Amino acid sequence: MRTAHYKVSYLKDAALFDGAFTRFWLGVLIVGVVLVPMMVPEFQLHILNQALVAAVAVIGLNLLIGNTGLISLGHAAFMSIGAYSTVLLTTELGAPYLVAVSGGAAMASAFGIVVSLPALRLKGLYLALVTMGFAFVVDFAIRRSDLLGRDNGLAMPMPSIAMTPLDSTRRWYFVLVVVVAVVAIGVKNLMRRGTGRALAAIRDRDIAASISGVSLTHYKMLSFALSSALAGLAGGLYAGLIGFINPAHFSLLLSVEFIAMIIIGGLGTVLGSILGALFLTFLPEIIRSLLEGRSAFLDEGFDDFRTALFGLIIVAVLVWEPDGFVGRWRDTKSYFRAWPYRRVPE
Amino acid sequence: MTTDYMYRKRQAGQKGLVVRDLTLQFGGVRALDGVSFEVEPGELLSIIGPNGAGKSSVLNCISGFYRPQSGSVVLGGHEITGMKPHRIAGQGVGRVFQNVELFSHLTVLENVMLGRHHLLRPRWFSDLLYFAPRGLRRELEHRKVAEEILDFIEIERYRDVPVGQLSYGVQKRVELGRALAMDPSVLLLDEPVGGMNQEETEDMVRYILDVKEQLGVTTILIEHHMGVVVDISDRVVVVDFGRKVAEGDPREIANHPEVQRVYLGESGVTL
Amino acid sequence: MSFFFQLAISGLAIGCVYALIALGFVIVFKSTGVLNFAQGDMMMVGAFMTYTLSSSRGWPFGAALAATLIGSFLFGFVVERLVLRRMVGQPVFSVIIVTIGLGWLLRGVAGMAFGHSEARIVFPFSGDSVTIGSVTLSAENVATIAVTAVAFIAFFIFFRRSRWGVAMRATASNQDVAQLMGINVNRITAIAWGLAGVLGTLAGVVLGMLGFLFIHVGDTALRAFPAAVLGGLDATGGAVVGGALLGIAETLFGGYFGGSYRELMAWILLIVVLLVRPFGLFGSKDIERV
Numbered sequence: 001m002r003t004a005h006y007k008v009s010y011l012k013d014a015a016l017f018d019g020a021f022t023r024f025w026l027g028v029l030i031v032g033v034v035l036v037p038m039m040v041p042e043f044q045l046h047i048l049n050q051a052l053v054a055a056v057a058v059i060g061l062n063l064l065i066g067n068t069g070l071i072s073l074g075h076a077a078f079m080s081i082g083a084y085s086t087v088l089l090t091t092e093l094g095a096p097y098l099v100a101v102s103g104g105a106a107m108a109s110a111f112g113i114v115v116s117l118p119a120l121r122l123k124g125l126y127l128a129l130v131t132m133g134f135a136f137v138v139d140f141a142i143r144r145s146d147l148l149g150r151d152n153g154l155a156m157p158m159p160s161i162a163m164t165p166l167d168s169t170r171r172w173y174f175v176l177v178v179v180v181a182v183v184a185i186g187v188k189n190l191m192r193r194g195t196g197r198a199l200a201a202i203r204d205r206d207i208a209a210s211i212s213g214v215s216l217t218h219y220k221m222l223s224f225a226l227s228s229a230l231a232g233l234a235g236g237l238y239a240g241l242i243g244f245i246n247p248a249h250f251s252l253l254l255s256v257e258f259i260a261m262i263i264i265g266g267l268g269t270v271l272g273s274i275l276g277a278l279f280l281t282f283l284p285e286i287i288r289s290l291l292e293g294r295s296a297f298l299d300e301g302f303d304d305f306r307t308a309l310f311g312l313i314i315v316a317v318l319v320w321e322p323d324g325f326v327g328r329w330r331d332t333k334s335y336f337r338a339w340p341y342r343r344v345p346e
Numbered sequence: 347m348t349t350d351y352m353y354r355k356r357q358a359g360q361k362g363l364v365v366r367d368l369t370l371q372f373g374g375v376r377a378l379d380g381v382s383f384e385v386e387p388g389e390l391l392s393i394i395g396p397n398g399a400g401k402s403s404v405l406n407c408i409s410g411f412y413r414p415q416s417g418s419v420v421l422g423g424h425e426i427t428g429m430k431p432h433r434i435a436g437q438g439v440g441r442v443f444q445n446v447e448l449f450s451h452l453t454v455l456e457n458v459m460l461g462r463h464h465l466l467r468p469r470w471f472s473d474l475l476y477f478a479p480r481g482l483r484r485e486l487e488h489r490k491v492a493e494e495i496l497d498f499i500e501i502e503r504y505r506d507v508p509v510g511q512l513s514y515g516v517q518k519r520v521e522l523g524r525a526l527a528m529d530p531s532v533l534l535l536d537e538p539v540g541g542m543n544q545e546e547t548e549d550m551v552r553y554i555l556d557v558k559e560q561l562g563v564t565t566i567l568i569e570h571h572m573g574v575v576v577d578i579s580d581r582v583v584v585v586d587f588g589r590k591v592a593e594g595d596p597r598e599i600a601n602h603p604e605v606q607r608v609y610l611g612e613s614g615v616t617l
Numbered sequence: 618m619s620f621f622f623q624l625a626i627s628g629l630a631i632g633c634v635y636a637l638i639a640l641g642f643v644i645v646f647k648s649t650g651v652l653n654f655a656q657g658d659m660m661m662v663g664a665f666m667t668y669t670l671s672s673s674r675g676w677p678f679g680a681a682l683a684a685t686l687i688g689s690f691l692f693g694f695v696v697e698r699l700v701l702r703r704m705v706g707q708p709v710f711s712v713i714i715v716t717i718g719l720g721w722l723l724r725g726v727a728g729m730a731f732g733h734s735e736a737r738i739v740f741p742f743s744g745d746s747v748t749i750g751s752v753t754l755s756a757e758n759v760a761t762i763a764v765t766a767v768a769f770i771a772f773f774i775f776f777r778r779s780r781w782g783v784a785m786r787a788t789a790s791n792q793d794v795a796q797l798m799g800i801n802v803n804r805i806t807a808i809a810w811g812l813a814g815v816l817g818t819l820a821g822v823v824l825g826m827l828g829f830l831f832i833h834v835g836d837t838a839l840r841a842f843p844a845a846v847l848g849g850l851d852a853t854g855g856a857v858v859g860g861a862l863l864g865i866a867e868t869l870f871g872g873y874f875g876g877s878y879r880e881l882m883a884w885i886l887l888i889v890v891l892l893v894r895p896f897g898l899f900g901s902k903d904i905e906r907v
Contacts, residue, residue: 065710071710118888118891118892121892121895122891122895124709124710125652125709125710125713125850126846126891126895128652128710128713129652129842129846129887129891130887130888130891130892132839132842132887133843133884133885133887133888133891134888136880136881136883136884137881137884137885137888140880140881140884144877186474186475187474189473189474189475189476190470190473190474192476193468193473193476193481193485194459194463194466194467194468194473194485195468195469195470195473196473197452197456197459197460197463198460198463198468200449200451200452200456201449201452201460203451204448204449204450204451204452205447205448205449205450207411207431207447208443208447208448208449209449209460210410210411210430210431210432210435211409211410211411211431211432211434211435211441212432212435212441212460212461212463212464212524212528213432213435213436213460213461213463213464213528214432214460214463215430215432216432222470226470252839256714256717259710259714260714260718263711263714267708267711268451303728304724304725304726304727304728304729305725305729306725307721307722307724307725307728308721308722308724308725308726308728308729309725310718310721310725311717311718311719311720311721311722311723311724311725312718312722313718314714314715314717314718314721315700315715315718315719315722318704318707318711318714318715318718319700319703319704319715322704322707322711
């Protein structure tokens with residue numbers, strides 16, 4: 001049973017990493033993160049890098065869906081805008097990588113603000129449909145544009161940060177971990193303060209939010225701007241990591257995968273977004289390594305099998321674990337905190 | 347009961363509200379038909395009438411949720427008709443809803459802090475960084491005020507509980523707290539004691555009276571509980587079918603034949 | 618001029634497919650508030666079942682179709698009972714993701730079972746055609762339009778007159794009150810999904826007759842969403858109007874401006890409708906009260 005947990009001042013209450021207990025585990029986490037590249041083989045590390053890029057996008061989408069309650073099926077399109085902008089800024093204008101990626105994020109954010117305009121009047125499913133329409137139009141436009149490489153896409157030159165080329169999986173890993181950490185902490189901070197409260201209020205009861213002084217226009221636009229900026233950032237990182245991009249990378253399928261990541265991880269939480277991204281990015285690999293060579297039938301229809309299994313897992317997790325990993329963790333924690341009682345005593 | 351919050355508020359000025367010829371129509375239905383009344387600064391005016399008479403519609407027009415087809419609402423000399431709800435909130439209009447409209451996934455403290463929103467004016471960039479000193483200081487200042495309000499309405503023990511988990515009576519108090527957090531010059535209370543037992547009703551009335559007497563907040567109250575209306579109102583307005591049918595001193599109104607007809611039908615039973 | 622009419626007729630045929638798919642969306646949305654993203658894949662499976670039974674197994678077309686229709690009704694029914702019912706109380710978009718997952722599951726299993734080659738469904742009048750004035754209608758086109766018309770009239774009568782239809786409308790309008798009135802909401806929802814399965818099969822078979830059937834056709838079926846939205850997501854009659862309009866608009870657009878712009882039409886239409894009149898031509902507005 002956990003004993004009393006006193007906060008001695010409002011400042012302490014507000015702290016993210018309060019107390020020796022949390023700090024200890026934070027230390028463990030940091031040590032673990034640093035040790036990972038030494039213990040994990042190159043191939044898996046590369047997948048981990050992709051999962052980290054996805055995590056950036058998913059944290060952004062979670063801000064929109066989980067925290068503000070605005071449903072978007074167009075997140076992949078913003079990532080695509082960020083990716084293409086980053087590539088073009090690098091190849092056409094010779095911008096250094098950091099500048100190019102920032103430019104990509106800014107471009108995606110601008111489009112996000114445009115898409116937020118219909119959001120001001122549309123709710124729920126209708127908003128989801130409009131974002132889906134937007135995604136298809138973006139995809140269509142890219143595939144018809146010579147500048148953007150049509151169906152073949154564009155290649156991204158090797159990026160460098162501060163004169164150091166990012167040419168190894170290990171370097172990418174550390175860069176991405178830092179990016180994810182900064183983004184995660186930033187968004188967590190945001191949610192604990194006035195801006196985050198306003199967004200959550202819009203999600204819970206937007207009329208009451210408005211009558212309490214929250215400008216729906218301002219905050220809905222802000223939510224779209226920030227979440228698509230993060231998607232654009234992820235796009236720029238993706239372009240640098242993989243080295244080439246084409247429209248097929250950013251399909252509706254990806255947008256749906258992002259949403260699945262959020263729900264499976266735990267809707268509305270930053271940690272959930274990261275866990276969900278890790279899980280769904282690694283899942284195809286886990287499936288593949290488990291099944292490789294086991295049966296000729298499966299090898300032949302492998303893509304189909306993978307699609308079917310993916311679908312089945314998504315359905316299973318959503319039906320049985322609707323609060324996601326974080327929800328299950330919370331339930332488990334409460335269980336142990338209350339033990340040997342069944343419920344926390346009043 | 348004088349807390350720091352109470353003392354702070356006493357410094358600010360008082361505002362009156364003037365509603366003139368308010369007309370609200372939904373398709374063929376006329377919810378309000380030329381309703382006019384005035385509320386003096388610091389006064390507590392009750393609006394009574396049968397269900398569907400248009401009482402909540404009046405509050406909704408004042409809050410900015412509905413846009414009246416004609417008529418005007420003037421707050422402390424400023425016209426607020428047709429302004430967006432969040433701007434009207436910024437002018438100091440606090441609201442308690444008939445059906446609890448709280449942010450169910452947020453804690454009591456967070457709900458009350460949302461009342462401070464238009465005073466806090468958060469900046470997203472500063473919030474991202476959290477420890478940016480000016481932003482943090484303002485957040486803590488407003489936190490202090492919110493805590494004082496929680497003390498005042500005696501719900502401190504629930505501060506970290508998501509409001510969705512609380513009982514109805516406590517939720518209503520949280521709504522009052524959120525409205526008070528806005529530093530309102532006008533409070534719009536829509537059936538604040540609806541569905542409460544005797545004890546809860548007495549508590550709620552005490553808070554409303556304290557707010558009125560010590561902070562001088564102009565209050566408009568919609569209630570069906572006639573005991574409360576008669577006891578605490580300065581004046582009463584009676585509304586039926588979107589029209590004002592009577593106005594005056596609470597005791598007179600309670601015995602007014604028109605009011606009795608409206609509430610009790612033609613049977614002639616007295617209150 | 619005859620070019621225009623020719624285009625319009627083939628557009629109408631495509632429009633009928635959209636209309637059938639859109640009607641499937643509307644029925645599920647009307648009863649449960651959920652957008653069934655698996656409708657296209659359900660359509661695909663129904664079509665492939667019919668194709669396999671009639672072509673590979675040599676069943677007469679009518680028997681194959683009837684068997685599949687019954688099977689798809691049961692399938693929809695079972696899917697609702699096993700999966701959707703457990704999602705009651707979850708936010709709507711979680712349910713939508715579940716339908717997407719189901720769609721993938723269907724697609725994967727169908728891919729393994731039916732293979733990846735295109736399939737064309739042959740029916741008793743294949744290859745025949747009818748000429749009216751300067752316009753030629755293939756038997757497939759005629760069948761498509763006929764099936765759609767019959768389906769819509771049947772559903773229209775069903776919703777207006779039959780007990781189950783009225784019960785379904787009541788459930789869509791207010792589930793709690795419907796239950797209090799003695800309506801078995803669970804069964805209504807299951808029937809709605811069953812009917813969606815049936816509509817899917819009809820749409821798929823028609824599509825197969827027109828020669829557009831392949832495993833991933835579910836993606837193309839997404840283009841029926843704009844049709845449903847245009848008609849009004851909760852309006853049965855709207856789906857046929859929306860579908861027809863979309864089909865004709867698409868084909869005309871493609872005919873005059875070049876084929877590749879056809880797809881764009883659907884999405885531009887969707888965005889425009891949502892911006893201008895989100896509840897569509899015949900849908901009902903949402904009203905909020907405090």
